Amino acid sequence: MAKSFYLETFGCQMNVVDSERIVATLHDLDYQQVDNPEQSDLILLNTCSVRDKAERKVYGHLNRFKALKQENPRLIIGVGGCVAQQEGEKILKKLPFVDLVFGTHNVHRLAELVGEVAVRRGQQLATEFLDRETRLRLFPRRAAGSGIARFVTVMQGCDNFCTYCVVPLVRGREISRPCDEVLDEVRALAGQGVKEITLIGQNVNSYNRQEATAPDFAGLLQQVHAIEGIERIRFVTSHPRDLSDPLIDSFASLEKLCPQLHLPVQSGSDPILTAMNRGYTVADYLGKVERLRAVRPDIRLSSDVIVGFPGETQEDADASLALVREIGYADIYLFLYSPRPGTAAAALVDDTPAAVKQARFEAILAAQKENSQRIWGADVGQILPILVEGPSRRNGEESLFGRSPWNRIVNFRGDPQLIGSIVPVKIIRNNTNTQFGTIL
Numbered sequence: 001m002a003k004s005f006y007l008e009t010f011g012c013q014m015n016v017v018d019s020e021r022i023v024a025t026l027h028d029l030d031y032q033q034v035d036n037p038e039q040s041d042l043i044l045l046n047t048c049s050v051r052d053k054a055e056r057k058v059y060g061h062l063n064r065f066k067a068l069k070q071e072n073p074r075l076i077i078g079v080g081g082c083v084a085q086q087e088g089e090k091i092l093k094k095l096p097f098v099d100l101v102f103g104t105h106n107v108h109r110l111a112e113l114v115g116e117v118a119v120r121r122g123q124q125l126a127t128e129f130l131d132r133e134t135r136l137r138l139f140p141r142r143a144a145g146s147g148i149a150r151f152v153t154v155m156q157g158c159d160n161f162c163t164y165c166v167v168p169l170v171r172g173r174e175i176s177r178p179c180d181e182v183l184d185e186v187r188a189l190a191g192q193g194v195k196e197i198t199l200i201g202q203n204v205n206s207y208n209r210q211e212a213t214a215p216d217f218a219g220l221l222q223q224v225h226a227i228e229g230i231e232r233i234r235f236v237t238s239h240p241r242d243l244s245d246p247l248i249d250s251f252a253s254l255e256k257l258c259p260q261l262h263l264p265v266q267s268g269s270d271p272i273l274t275a276m277n278r279g280y281t282v283a284d285y286l287g288k289v290e291r292l293r294a295v296r297p298d299i300r301l302s303s304d305v306i307v308g309f310p311g312e313t314q315e316d317a318d319a320s321l322a323l324v325r326e327i328g329y330a331d332i333y334l335f336l337y338s339p340r341p342g343t344a345a346a347a348l349v350d351d352t353p354a355a356v357k358q359a360r361f362e363a364i365l366a367a368q369k370e371n372s373q374r375i376w377g378a379d380v381g382q383i384l385p386i387l388v389e390g391p392s393r394r395n396g397e398e399s400l401f402g403r404s405p406w407n408r409i410v411n412f413r414g415d416p417q418l419i420g421s422i423v424p425v426k427i428i429r430n431n432t433n434t435q436f437g438t439i440l
């Protein structure tokens, strides 16, 4: 009888890519995926450790599965991803009912590890970091997602060591996937009818930073842009310091490059940016935003902002609030600082009361709400080119969903034959995260 597995994925697109590799591996082992842990022979959590809450969630989830293991001792329970990489053996010690822990560089060993556990060779641990050549050889070569809009990984890891961030510690050093391989994959996807490509990495702007002769990210974008069949290109995530002039100019010269950019600023205060080791000042950042808007006036920006970084004064928080207002982001992801194990900032004194941090958080949230309502609200009455991605789960059969050039989901009634094409849709209503329209 086919065995079954239950997989839960937390965190970023990089984890989504790894989970697709996990699913492919388990399918090759004749495991069927199920939606309910109670019905599975193997439970896996692909975890995220970017915030304290994420980690606690993982332990909470694992404890939920303890009872299942008592009912079925042959049940295999495993943890992958960034918490696995960060905590490693501690998880096996803390939770003896967990059978395997595999880190971010060891997804390729899953079949072997499950095999070892299945033949009762005890708990398995694989969290060693691999060398550059091995990582390039094992680089994920499958585009994530399904349908006409796909994610293509171009690099892994990060060398920036922002003082609050655990990514360099759990994902390792930056490696860039050879340009030819990326182009081959995008061509193959175009051949399958894919219309939109999002190039992903922790910091795509530093693509091939170590390779003097290989194309940089602006160069890669240009070559992806030349591929027949691809109609829209996006990329995420960008580090402002590495946003080069040629990359900014790409927004003017590459018409398939969508007018939206996620550009995490993290803080509006120079002393805090220094303490975060971000490598730019507010003036540098504003200069890049100005240039972006000069070359592509319809560009919409989103960002990440951290509130409550150790040592943050009211003046620093007010500076972040002022910056959010000044730039007028379409969206921001706002986070309360949480100390991450092993990061430089975790050693800093953090004596700002939680209530004060919360008040600063609320103030920025309110300002951003105004920005978003103003910016997305202005689409109402406009006719936008929407790339139709598929049937919409919200409004029954005839409904479709697609994305605007600014990556907003738009729902509208239409014929499923339209999937894969770009159609004019008049926006009639704007909601918090989606829009509704009528096809013209």
Ligand code: SF4
Pocket (backbone or CB within 6 Å): 158, 159, 160, 161, 162, 165, 166, 167, 168, 202, 203, 239
């Ligand atoms: S750029 Fe900074 S915040 Fe982003 S992944 Fe790298 S270390 Fe983390």
